[in-house]
Amino acid sequence: MSLDTNSKANTGSGWGETAKIIVQALAIAMVVRVFFYQPFNIPSGSMKSTLLIGDYLFVSKLAYGYSRFSFPFSPNIFSGRVLASEPKRGDVAVFRLPQDQSVDYIKRVVGLPGDEVQMRDGTLYINGTAVPKVFQDEFANVECDPYFRHCRRVVYKRYEETLPDGGPTYSVLDLESDGEFDNTEVFKVPAGHYFMMGDNRDNSSDSRASVGYVPFENFVGRAEIIFFSAAIDEPDAMRWTSPWTWPFDIRWSRFFNLVR
Template sequence: MSIGIKATRSSWAETAIIVVQALAIAMFVRIFFYQPFNIPSGSMKETLLIGDYLFVSKLSYGYSRFSFPFSPDLFSGRIFGAEPKRGDVAVFKLPRDNSTDYIKRVIGLPGDEIQMKNGQLFINGQAVPKVRDGEFVTREDGIPARHIPVYDETLPNGVKYQVLDSDPNGPYDNTGVYKVPEGHYFMMGDNRDNSTDSRVRSAVGFVPFENFVGRAEVIFFSAKVDEPDALRWWSPWTWPFDIRWNRFFHLVR
């Protein structure tokens, strides 16, 4: 009998060790390599939807103090840094408080001049091609379905993505020229008329390189949380119909 008890205790100890090791590996990966984020707002539609869960690569831009939990003030600047590329979808700490996570697209690089004219993006005086490409249908917050025009934009480096234009006379469809300072970036949401981004200087403004957390890489889970048939946690039998299966392992571009 005593042998059986010892064997049981040994089995429990081995299981506990395995669990602790797995947690340690997961924490190491989260801190230094890939961090999960979820999308709480529609500012990046239709690239990212509310209810998307994605992995963000910290290796992409190297490390700053904002790369780590609680942003410890261990060093300034970045180590092993690689500069963001125009068109990247990136997570950064809001410069206003250095703690809130935002996700937007890199539009302007240091030294660029950015401007919006009649809803069209201009970079260094050149219009970014904007071509109509269908409609995006949204039924968020229980309101009737809305059909929002979708446009393809192609940046000077060839990166192509889609933007929404829900208001032909949006508040930031016409702006002055934004001159991006050295060491900073100009970020914009793909849902142009429903995005608080670098166009709003008092809220976001130019984003320092140090504030970048990482580049969005892949969606690993997605659930309807802002639609009439949103995910209902209390009814597991509906989950297969509330999950957006077609977005699993969808690369962020």
Template sequence: MARTEADGKRKDTSEGSIYETIKVIVQALLIALVVRTLLFQPFNIPSGSLIPTLLIGDYLFVSKYAYGYSKHSIPFSPPLFNGRIFASPPKRGDIAVFKLPKDNSTDYIKRVIGLPGDRIQVREGLLYINDKPVKRERIQDYQTNDSWGRQVQVPQYMETLPNGVSHVVIERDGDKGYWDNTYVYQVPANHYFMMGDNRDNSTDSRDEASVGYVPFENFVGRAEIVFFSIDENASAWKVWEWPWTVRWDRIFTRVK
């Protein structure tokens, strides 16, 4: 059967349409990769270590440019270079995502408490930085869950760090928790000391076997804004339940 000119035009048009579709998809993927690597990366909060600042079920954007870039800024942390480029050191009080030093792959999120050279200690629940107690003011109790999942009222404090950054912390076990009395930690050069705001329910730099001091190279970015939040026992994909399960008051709130 002879192939007509119309048949050839239809085939060319079809091939051109497929090519254009593939090109658009590739371009979109490249743009998404650039944005994720250089600008913002989304994360969700799976644990309660930063309660009441961040809740289980919060989804937030982390700025990748805040501290400059290391190999951990790139997906899968390829060993393309060492150290950081365009580096800007974290500030005390920042909430930052970092790669767990133990495996250099697991994402952790905590608050920056100790800077390089600092002496950090906790005595009877009170934080000391360079041998000076950090200002802590008792405020209204906070309702959370204990180790057995029961709702309890726990002490809540407004803590003010030496640089003037204030944030809220809770003491689920009062001032007698496992990590409420520590020895003095001397933060090494180019490392940081990280802690959760839920002081009795946070695996952080106080636990040197699990986290310890965090190298600057391991920082991924700074938490900036909560863009979505849903009850911890709900499923984000069940959109028909959103009117009741989404925490509308937390959406587009700054992380402080």
């Protein structure tokens, strides 16, 4: 009898330890998610070819400090930012849309407070100086509507841009030689705001149009690293009903790529 009792006690103790470990792991994961790194996925092609539909990435909340948008449900308990560090030109950042603060957007920081930003004939100008733009290659992509009812092969021209003042070098896409946003007015970025643009220049809703200038308070964090990627925007790709196809739909080469 004593042996059975000990066995039951050990079993109960084992389950208790397992539950304790699970609770501790969940608590640690919650703390990391709330205060340090938050996962996001890419649902649109506005940042191609830097970020693709189906990329999953970690966003650093430490990068810019904390505002109310850094926390779940955006509690209105304080204004401004705590432990603030300003975004740098060229950062790929997640922010809350000024017109609808429940929606997250991800774009590249192009204009800093006080900058003058303009597009002329498809070339980006910052403070009156053209940003160097060098042709790289052609970027071919199969693009589908949300329900995969129609797909088409699209070929972009891919260029390499280098931002001023020691800014990064990255790729941008150009689909039309005279696109809707290839020629714009001069945008004067107000104090405390930033000018955001997508790398897919002819297919991005950004500060050139409806997004406008983004307040510093609206920034959630800086995109750091891609931890998973699946080709969900291509025909017959990543069907949840066909798990045997998943290894072929996963973009293994994008795992752990830094976002630049």
